Amino acid sequence: MKEFEGKIALVTGGGSGIGRATALAFAREGAQVVIGNRNLQRGEETVSMIRKAGGTASFQRTDVLVAAEIEALVDHAVTTYGRLDVAFNNAGIEGDSGPFLVEQTEANYDAVMDVNVKGVWLSMKYEIPRMLKQGGGAIVNCSSVAGLVGFPGFAIYIASKHAVIGLTKTAALEYSAQGIRINAVNPAVIDTEMVDRWAASMNMKKDDLNTFHPIGRIGRVEEVAEAVLWLCSGKASFVTGHSLIVDGGFTAR
């Protein structure tokens, strides 16, 4: 029997990168997957990829900034598949990278904090009541090594990912006794479109980013997906309020 057979998994930002890889991995392990993404075409593409591989998935266009749309996404999971067992709150943006703190703009602050922090809070706000009704569940929020250390030129993104850890720890304290384990995943540089944009904005080649990691390369989306699946699985049954680092040694220096 596959690890997530009979389970319903929700992934926000599942239209690309880490979210898409995690949606595919959940489906491969037997879950029925609900994908919420702002970009309709990319979300539908992930669904097609899952169905082509023999899995079950459904898409609902969702902007994690809009409470009613997240509520509708959770409702969609329940009306389509009957329940909600696990959620990966992954949607996020990088915002403007480069300018030091005093040159950062209010517009960038609002945009990054809204998606990365409010989006995660709103996602849990609607996922948790559903899981409480069923007697349990597991949630993973996407933080970053940027949630653990500072990095010049990224003050707002760094603050947003630290906040995700704060939300995660507090949610774990509030709901673990009622059967919901809530953890975070903290990737370093992973090969996604976000990193393509980020490297371009910094006039760097992606290969230049290899040296950030003692392991000698940037990470693959599947390597983050495996960590998320483990945190959501029964194998992590005593793990809650934790931030799991997937960083090729970045934070060990």
Ligand SMILES: NC(=O)c1ccc[n+]([C@@H]2O[C@H](COP(=O)([O-])OP(=O)(O)OC[C@H]3O[C@@H](n4cnc5c(N)ncnc54)[C@H](O)[C@@H]3O)[C@@H](O)[C@H]2O)c1
């Ligand atoms: N790639 C990395 O190096 C890295 C490292 C650490 C953490 N992360 C985090 O991983 C997550 C996924 O990033 P990625 O690298 O796969 O980038 P990505 O740009 O490929 O994926 C982000 C996804 O989120 C979606 N999204 C953005 N805003 C949204 C909104 N308001 N509502 C719904 N969906 C929205 C996008 O459409 C996209 O599909 C983000 O939270 C990011 O901060 C990435």
